Amino acid sequence: MWKGHYGREPFDLRLTMLRMLYKLPLILGLTLLGSLVLGGGYYAKNVLLRGESMYSAASRYRIEYAVEEEKDVGTVYINQMSWNTYLRSDMFLESLKEKLTDMSNDIELGEIDVSRLGDSLEAVVESDLRLLTVVVSTKSPERSVQIAEAVEAVLTGGFAEEIREIETIKVIEAGNSANEVVPDVRVGRAFALSAVLSCFFAVLILLLKETGDDGVWLPSTLWKRYGLRAAGTLESKELRENMGYFFSQSSGAVAVCGCQEDIDTSKVLESLKLKCPETVSGEWFAVPEAPFGEGVCHKLREAKGILLVVRAGSHTGRRLERVLEYLEQQDCQVTAALLWDADERLIRRYYFLRGTDRP
Numbered sequence: 001m002w003k004g005h006y007g008r009e010p011f012d013l014r015l016t017m018l019r020m021l022y023k024l025p026l027i028l029g030l031t032l033l034g035s036l037v038l039g040g041g042y043y044a045k046n047v048l049l050r051g052e053s054m055y056s057a058a059s060r061y062r063i064e065y066a067v068e069e070e071k072d073v074g075t076v077y078i079n080q081m082s083w084n085t086y087l088r089s090d091m092f093l094e095s096l097k098e099k100l101t102d103m104s105n106d107i108e109l110g111e112i113d114v115s116r117l118g119d120s121l122e123a124v125v126e127s128d129l130r131l132l133t134v135v136v137s138t139k140s141p142e143r144s145v146q147i148a149e150a151v152e153a154v155l156t157g158g159f160a161e162e163i164r165e166i167e168t169i170k171v172i173e174a175g176n177s178a179n180e181v182v183p184d185v186r187v188g189r190a191f192a193l194s195a196v197l198s199c200f201f202a203v204l205i206l207l208l209k210e211t212g213d214d215g216v217w218l219p220s221t222l223w224k225r226y227g228l229r230a231a232g233t234l235e236s237k238e239l240r241e242n243m244g245y246f247f248s249q250s251s252g253a254v255a256v257c258g259c260q261e262d263i264d265t266s267k268v269l270e271s272l273k274l275k276c277p278e279t280v281s282g283e284w285f286a287v288p289e290a291p292f293g294e295g296v297c298h299k300l301r302e303a304k305g306i307l308l309v310v311r312a313g314s315h316t317g318r319r320l321e322r323v324l325e326y327l328e329q330q331d332c333q334v335t336a337a338l339l340w341d342a343d344e345r346l347i348r349r350y351y352f353l354r355g356t357d358r359p
Contacts, residue, residue, distance in 0.1 A: 010224075011211075014350055015217060015218065015350060016207070016210055016211065018346060018349055018350055019210050019217070019346075020203070020206065020207065020210065022346070023206055023210075026202075026206070027199065027202050027203060027206065030198060030199075030202035031195050031198045031199040031202060032195075032198075033198070034194055034195065034197065034198020034199075034201075034202070035191050035194040035195040035198055037194075038190070038193075038194035038197070038198065039187070039190045039191035039193075039194040039195075042187070042190040042191075042194070043187050043190065043191075046183060046185045046187075047185060047187065050183065052139050053139070053180050053181070054137050054138065054139060054180070054181040055137070055138060055139070055140065055141040055144045055178040055179065055180055055181065056135050056136060056137040056144060056178060056179060056181050057135070057136045057141075057144040057145045057147070057148040057175035057176075057177065057178040057179075058133055058134070058135045058136075058148070058173075058175050059133070059134050059136075059148050059151060059152055059171065059173065059174055059175035060131065060132070060133050060171075060172040060173040061131070061132045061133075061134070061155060061156075061169050061170065061171055061172060062130055062131060062132075062169070062170045062172050063077075063078075063129075063130045063131070063132055063166060063168075063169055064130070064166070064167045064168045064169075064170070065077060065130070065165055065166060065167065066164065066165055066166065066167050073129050073130060074129060076165045077125075077129040077130075077165075078125075078163070078165060078166075079125060080123055080124060080125040083123035083125060083132060084121075084122065084123045086123075086163075087118065087121045087122075087123055087134065087151075088118040088121065091162070092154065092159065093117055093118055095154045095157075095158075095159065096117060096147075096150050096151060096154050097117065099150035099153050099154055100117075100146065100147065100150045103146055103149065103150060117147070120136055120137055120138050120144075120147065121134060121135075121136060121147075121151070122134070122135045122137070123135075131172075132169075134148070134151055134155070134175075136148045136151065136175065137181060141177075141178035141180075142178075144175075144178040145175065145176060145177065145178050148174075148175030148176075148178075149174070149175070149176070151175075152171050152174060152175070155169050156169050156170065156171060213314055213315075214314075214315065214316065214317025214318050215312075215313055215314035215315065215316055215317065216310060216312055216313070216316040216317060216320065216339065217312055217313075217342070217343065217346060217347075218339075218342075218347060218350065219231075219232050219233060219236065219339045219342070219347075222310065222337045222339065225317065226320060226321070226324060226337075228308070228324075228334060228336070228337040229242075229246060229335070229336045229337070230242075230336065230337055230338075230339065231243050231246060231307070231336045231337065231338045232338070232339065233312075233338070233339045233340075233342040233344065233347070234271055234272075234275060234338075234340070234342075235342075235344050236347075239275055239276065240275065240276050240278075240279070242336070243272070243276045243279045243280070243336075244276070244278065244279045246305075246335055246336040247279055247305050247307075247335065247336070248279075252283055252303075252304040253283045253284065253285060253302070253303050253304055254280075254283070254284045254285075254303055254304055254305040254306070254307060254335075255284075255285060255286075255287050255299060255300050255303035255305070255306050255307070256268055256269045256272070256284060256285070256286045256287065256307045256309060257287045257291060257296075257300060257306060257307070257308055257309065258287070258290070258291075258308075258309045258311075258340075259291070259308055259309060259310045259311065259316075259319060259320050259323050260310075260311050260316075260319060261290045262311070263309050263311055263340060265286035265287055265288055265309060266286045266288065268286065268309050268338070268340060269284060269285075269286045272284075272307075272338075285303075287299055287300065291323045291326060291327065292323075292326060297327070297330040297332055300327070300330070300332040301330070301331060301332055305335040305336075306327075306332060306333065306334045306335050307335060307336055307337070307338055308323070308334045308336070308337045308338070309337070309338050309340045310337050310338070310339055310340060311340045311341050312339050312340065312341055312342040312343065313341070
């Protein structure tokens, strides 16, 4: 009974790398496409659709903590997370709202939304634990400055008295000017990262596809995977010798049968007569029908030998496996196989990387 070795033959790294090099234009195309899609999306989101500009005003404060010695500041200081909690607390925001209402005579602020007011504040604690920076960011430079002034008034007023760890809060640098917030948009890096990721996943997917492909590209695959004696390809140097050896005992009619339906076995037979005239005689005949056609196996059983022609390429293995199983059940023993329409350049490069001449 015929037994195949599909999926159990040794992994051929040379062949896989050559096949991946053949797909280099596709990889480059997918890399470019991914870079344009991902990088272009980043550019559109952060540049074209960025929305209104934001303006920030920063005020710096010095915090005097209630400690006897300076070295004890590290035990009682208020960290950045706690400061942000204070700035967004209802107690602070209500005081800030009152200050802004009193100051609204100079600049029209409109209706004050307490929740949005809290979102516009951010506290930053620097390396010196006694230094605090409060950044106010809004869509209007005037509004940012006025809120910053109101924050200064609240922090230096009675707010410090509500926190037992703090003695006083003094303004070091007032936020009396607002600058436009320049977003950290790195379009070049976005495109470069998109290209790298696209290339990586393109190679990974194609490599997985190539590893699981049942294609037949080399004559040696016919033997390693399917146990078929391979005569070679039409251009291989060993074709004449192999044909003479395989069919030396098959004097008489030899059937040339195609594995795939689109193989012109008559053309194959004419080519073999030119390449191997001492072996291929006039008794050889081509079987034009598919191996599963009615009456085909009867012709094959009457022949002295069977030359199975297998077209090289992807998605060949499953078809070949099915043909071999069917012929085995019909008592049709394949003498040898010929790899048809093989990529001769691929085969030459394969044996060149192997460090041997092509047989």
